[in-house]
Amino acid sequence: MAEELLQLKNIYKNFGNVKVLKDVNIKINKGEVVALIGDNGAGKSTLIKVITGVHRPTTGQVSFKGEEVVIKSVAQSRKMGIEAVYQERALCDQQELWRNIFAGREITNAFGFLNVKKQRKEAEKILRDYIGFTSKAITVDSTIMGLSGGEKQGVAFGRSLYFDSDLIVLDEPTMGLSIQETEKVLNFVKGLKKENKSAIFIDHNIIHVYGAADRFIILDRGEVVGEFNKDEISREELVQKMIQLHESGKIKVEA
Amino acid sequence: MNTLLNSYFVKTHRLEISITIIAIVLFLIYFLGAPHVFTRFPIYRAFMQSMPFFGIIAISATFVVTLGEIDLSFPSIVGITSLTFGLVLTATDGNFFIAFALASALGMFAGLINGLLVTKIGIPSIVATIGTLYFWRGLVNVVSQGSGVAIVDVADGTWHHTLFVEKLFGLIPAQFIWFIALTALMQWVYRYHKFGNHIHFVGDNKDSSQMMGINVDNIKIIAFVQLGFFSSLAGIFTMYEMLYFWPTQGSGLMLTTLAAVFVGGTSVFGGKGTIFGTFIGVLIIGSLESGIVALGLSGFYVQFINGIMITSAVTIYAIIQRKKT
Numbered sequence: 001m002a003e004e005l006l007q008l009k010n011i012y013k014n015f016g017n018v019k020v021l022k023d024v025n026i027k028i029n030k031g032e033v034v035a036l037i038g039d040n041g042a043g044k045s046t047l048i049k050v051i052t053g054v055h056r057p058t059t060g061q062v063s064f065k066g067e068e069v070v071i072k073s074v075a076q077s078r079k080m081g082i083e084a085v086y087q088e089r090a091l092c093d094q095q096e097l098w099r100n101i102f103a104g105r106e107i108t109n110a111f112g113f114l115n116v117k118k119q120r121k122e123a124e125k126i127l128r129d130y131i132g133f134t135s136k137a138i139t140v141d142s143t144i145m146g147l148s149g150g151e152k153q154g155v156a157f158g159r160s161l162y163f164d165s166d167l168i169v170l171d172e173p174t175m176g177l178s179i180q181e182t183e184k185v186l187n188f189v190k191g192l193k194k195e196n197k198s199a200i201f202i203d204h205n206i207i208h209v210y211g212a213a214d215r216f217i218i219l220d221r222g223e224v225v226g227e228f229n230k231d232e233i234s235r236e237e238l239v240q241k242m243i244q245l246h247e248s249g250k251i252k253v254e255a
Numbered sequence: 256m257n258t259l260l261n262s263y264f265v266k267t268h269r270l271e272i273s274i275t276i277i278a279i280v281l282f283l284i285y286f287l288g289a290p291h292v293f294t295r296f297p298i299y300r301a302f303m304q305s306m307p308f309f310g311i312i313a314i315s316a317t318f319v320v321t322l323g324e325i326d327l328s329f330p331s332i333v334g335i336t337s338l339t340f341g342l343v344l345t346a347t348d349g350n351f352f353i354a355f356a357l358a359s360a361l362g363m364f365a366g367l368i369n370g371l372l373v374t375k376i377g378i379p380s381i382v383a384t385i386g387t388l389y390f391w392r393g394l395v396n397v398v399s400q401g402s403g404v405a406i407v408d409v410a411d412g413t414w415h416h417t418l419f420v421e422k423l424f425g426l427i428p429a430q431f432i433w434f435i436a437l438t439a440l441m442q443w444v445y446r447y448h449k450f451g452n453h454i455h456f457v458g459d460n461k462d463s464s465q466m467m468g469i470n471v472d473n474i475k476i477i478a479f480v481q482l483g484f485f486s487s488l489a490g491i492f493t494m495y496e497m498l499y500f501w502p503t504q505g506s507g508l509m510l511t512t513l514a515a516v517f518v519g520g521t522s523v524f525g526g527k528g529t530i531f532g533t534f535i536g537v538l539i540i541g542s543l544e545s546g547i548v549a550l551g552l553s554g555f556y557v558q559f560i561n562g563i564m565i566t567s568a569v570t571i572y573a574i575i576q577r578k579k580t
Contacts, residue, residue, distance in 0.1 A: 052466075054465065054466060073468065073470070074465065074466060074467065074468035075468040075470075078468055084466065086463075086466055090463045090466040090467050091463060092455070092456045092459035092460045092463050092464065092467075092526065093459060093460065093526075094455075094459045094526040094527050095455055095456060095459055095526070099452060099455070099456075103452070103453075103456050103464070103467040103468075103469065104453075104464075104467040104468030104469045105468065106449050106452060108449050111448075112448050112449045112450065113443075113447050113448050113449075114447050114448065114449065114452060116447060141263070141267070
């Protein structure tokens with residue numbers, strides 16, 4: 001039986017009077033890639049922000065590696081082994097790569113001063129070994145501003161790999177990327193499974209999602225309305241379900 | 256020449272180089288236009304005496320501006336902390352430690368209130384600090400009832416007076432040495448401390464910073480608190496220099512201080528700045544008045560030329576920035 005990594009039980013999240021998540025129950029196993037699909041406003045981004053500690057759930061329980069946890073901050077979720085590659089890419093444009101890669105977890109001495117030499121050296125390693133940047137145009141001193149969408153995504157991936165996390169959360173990782181760059185991202189997701197790492201993958205493109213994920217969870221207006229293993233459903237059927245949801249507001253879940 | 260212009264150092268220090276060139280040109284104008292003043296030492300001693308009062312606040316305010324925030328309340332924080340320092344020093348018959356501790360704690364408390372209003376209540380900093388600007392100045396007036404406080408009897412000739420404002424070898428005012436030392440320390444913190452690093456990230460993109468695990472609110476609060484502390488320090492320096500408190504103390508500092516930060520090249524949009532630039536900005540803004548008068552122009556020109564300096568400096572930076580993107 002697959003080993004469980006993350007479990008969300010009865011998660012609710014309200015922003016004021018707006019109920020963004022309603023009774024969400026999700027389980028992610030080790031080495032599994034799970035796709036979250038749903039329309040804009042379905043609650044996908046909020047859900048992953050709950051998992052990564054950006055938002056705290058209004059009510060509900062989260063367990064990670066078999067233990068119940070309260071994820072209070074991004075720093076805590078990272079420490080636990082959850083890493084996020086966000087839609088907004090979580091990089092700061094005007095700052096150099098060597099600073100960006102270690103933002104929020106700088107290598108410092110006892111007084112909080114950065115170990116610049118070590119941070120630059122490690123960033124260099126990440127650029128060459130983890131991301132595979134070979135161009136001399138991109139160095140640890142480059143700012144994010146000058147990078148293409150794919151390169152930015154590469155930096156975000158490289159960072160998540162370097163910190164050796166158990167669960168990688170990918171929020172629309174292929175958005176705005178060229179076909180070639182998208183291919184790289186999908187290969188990266190497939191590569192995670194080989195290392196027995198888990199991932200949650202959000203993407204609007206069902207073709208991308210279908211190729212990369214093992215399981216599909218469909219969210220609609222804050223609720224889980226369908227869950228399918230890849231062997232239970234073909235790509236065409238998955239597309240059909242989404243169209244059905246779009247048209248009628250409901251999915252027929254077969255027993 | 257081309258290789259020099261394309262070198263890594265030049266590319267990454269364009270702002271600092273531009274501001275230094277502006278300062279050199281300005282001092283050349285002083286030097287050529289008024290050699291009888293600028294070839295002699297007293298003018299430089301006067302600069303060293305007066306610049307640190309707003310200079311140390313400008314260095315500290317660079318952190319807040321890099322966050323994309325602003326603090327307009329520091330002139331009143333200087334006022335209230337100077338008053339506190341004066342009253343406590345007289346009441347304790349010259350106990351420096353108690354006076355310093357209370358004045359600087361009050362400065363930090365004032366900064367904390369600014370920080371909480373901005374982060375926890377969500378008031379834009381320009382509005383919140385206009386409120387606290389009036390609040391603290393109003394409190395100064397209420398407490399002092401419009402009267403001054405003389406500390407000459409308890410401060411003049413003491414070791415703390417020497418430490419703060421005495422002239423080293425009879426030439427260099429102690430406050431200038433403090434100013435240089437604090438600039439160096441803050442430059443180091445700004446570039447190479449985790450706090451300075453986070454200041455850049457939060458000013459650059461608050462949401463990304465939060466997603467990277469930076470506690471955005473805490474960074475902002477600490478930035479306002481340190482500005483409160485440095486404002487109190489400026490107040491204490493002024494008290495030792497003047498040996499007297501007057502209720503409007505600090506009120507003239509606002510525009511010179513912020514002008515030094517902006518002329519220095521720190522972006523009002525946040526995420527980018529330079530402490531070295533602010534330091535040069537202080538030298539420029541702090542020398543304009545005497546420089547202009549020494550050149551034989553009347554004092555009426557001071558604001559006019561100040562305006563030209565500030566506008567041209569920020570225009571140059573905007574162009575450099577546009578070229579980069």
